[in-house]
Amino acid sequence: MIDLRLLREDPDRVRASQRARGEDVTLVDSLLSADERRRSSGVRFDELRAEQKQLGKLIPKASPEERAELLGRAEQLKSDVKAADAEQDEAKAETDRLLLQLGNLVHPDVPVGGEEDFVELETHGTIRDFGAEGFEPKDHLELGTLLGAIDVERGAKVSGSRFYFLTGVGALLELALVNAALAQATAAGFTPMLTPALVRPQSMAGTGFLGQAAADVYHLDKDDLYLVGTSEVPLAAYHMDEIIDADKLPLRYAGFSPCFRREAGSHGKDTRGIFRVHQFDKVEMFSYVDPADSEAEHKRLLEWEKQWLTSLELPFRVIDVATGDLGSSAARKYDCEAWIPTQGKFRELTSTSDCTEFQSRRLSIRMRDEKKIRPLATLNGTLCAVPRTIVAILENHQQADGSVRVPEVLRPYLGGREVLEPVAK
Template sequence: MIDLRLLREDPDRVRASQRARGEDVALVDALLSADERRRSSGVRFDELRAQQKQLGKQVAQAKGDEKTELLKKTKELSDAVKAANAEQDAAAEEAQQLLLRIGNLVHPDVPVGGEDDFAVVETVGAPRDFAAEGFEPRDHLELGSLLGAIDTERAAKVSGSRFYYLTGVGALLELALVNAAIAQATAAGFTPMLTPALVKPRAMEGTGFLGQAAEDVYYLDKDDRYLVGTSEVTLAAYHMDEILDGAKLPLRYAGFSPCFRREAGSHGKDTKGIIRVHQFDKVEMFSFVDPADASAEHERLLGWEKQWLTSLGLPFQVIDVATGDLGLSASRKFDCEAWIPTQGKYRELTSASNCNEFQARRLSVRMREAEGGKVRPLATLNGTLCAVPRTIVAILENHQQADGSVRVPEVLRPYLGGREVLEPLAR
């Protein structure tokens, strides 16, 4: 959540951020009003409590009619104290709920607009010219069938649409990707983590996934638990309600987990294949840092993502995501989009977000400064290293050969028994 002091001191900045996100600007004024009522009722409560204590002393010393009159005043004052306390609690609850609905302040350099208003930061590598090589590229589903790697038909029979089986070399390719991604992250100083897939409401709300993204979240009503759409949730909440030693920052974790998304707003999009699915596995990077180092850490996360995609031999572009597509928690987000030959366009493979202090405030994750011992919120950042199914799509389509075989990126070969090519099954 945003800092309430900043809201009081510079509400126009918060209004401008909400406007840039395409979100309700009126929330800012509603929050200011609730916060003022909370503070004024708090002052009133304190004044009445002081009067109550003073009156108690007078009652103890009074006698006769004077005491009777003072006791009457005591009852009236007690009712007023209860009313002020109730008003304070109600205003505080209203302010808290409004505060949870306001998005992080967007970075001033983020392009303003919706999903298609991103800015291209960099293009790495060039798409292959399949025409010059003398053949028409097959899509990942056809390649997956030839290789015996992907089965969506039986998955639909068992689970419904937007599910898939990875079979044979497809399953091996996932395991290779996960192992190679974890190896890169570990070499970069990340602690590998296997994280839960079910979380309590506070963890989901604390990371910002119960606001505008709530429709994409699976909820188990009987257990009051949520299925995570990313291990960002479990990694962010790992140090919930803790004070971390600032001298030991940054803390970096690489989480591997299954991810679940309802894809509620994607009707008609990517209905075939495994680009947009309800369940998938992912390796996610997560950093806890001093807020002063957040921007530099954001660039580092992006650098590790670029290193990963380059090692896979994939042509890609880096985009600065527009304000309306940031999500509630991110102040700024860079996506890496790989070229998908049969679609003739770039598609998102990785994402790196700087959330500054936003999630830490919601989850009460703080740091103790090395000098002076001051306790304050820290900053959190997250970055996808490998979303498995989309990465498989990009590898199959970009590294395919005319006979339906697929060249294996060198970085994955040690995890595939040295195999250099995935061969079609004999028919």
């Protein structure tokens, strides 16, 4: 959540942020009104309680005539204090409810617009000309079938659409990717983490996934637990309700977890293969930093993502995501999109977001700096979303006979294997 003090001091900035996101601008005025009511009712409650306490001191000293009048006033005050307390609680609840609906303040340099209004910042690698090589590229599902690596038919039979099995070299390729990604993260100073896949409501809400993204989340009603769509959630909640000394920052974690998404609103999109699925594994970077260092840390996370994709020898571009496509927690987000040959376009493979103090305020995570306690900043960055990375590797490194060349960085994790060979015609 944002700082209420900032809202009071500069409501136009908050309105501009809401407008850029394509969100309800009137929410700002409703929140200002609720906050004013909360503050005034609090003042009223404090004044009545002070009078009540003062009266309590006067009654024992009063004459019989005065005592009767004071007791009458005390009875009225008791009723007034109770009503003021109820009004204060109601106003606070309304303020909190509205505050949780408000997205993070977008960074002033973020391009304004929707999904297609991003700004391309840079490109890396060379897109292969398969025509010049004399063959038509196969898509990842055809290649995965030839390699005995992907089975979506049995995935659908067992679990339904958008589920799959990784088999044989497909399973080994996932493990190679995960181990290589964690090795890079560990070398960069991240603490590797295996995180819970089920979290409590306060963890999910605290990271901002029960707002606009709630329709994409799986909820277990009987247990009131949520299946995470990213290990960002448990990693963000890891230090919930804690105060961290400034000299321990930055704290960096690399979480590996299964991820679950309903893919709400994606009907008819990417229905072939394993690009958009309901369950997948992912290695996620997460940082806790001083807010003054969040922009620099955001660039560091992006550099680690670029290093990873470069090591996989994939052509990709980096985009500055537009305001309407940020997600409620992010002030700014960069995506790295790999080239997918059979689609003839770049598709998102990794993403990194600067959430500033938005999540830490909701999760009550603070830093202690020179005896001052204040919220810190959180950032996240996908290092390896496994199925999409497999898609990009298979399609970009395929050969005319249906085999796939293994990027050098993965070979130590695949027993030195340089090529994945077809097992089926």
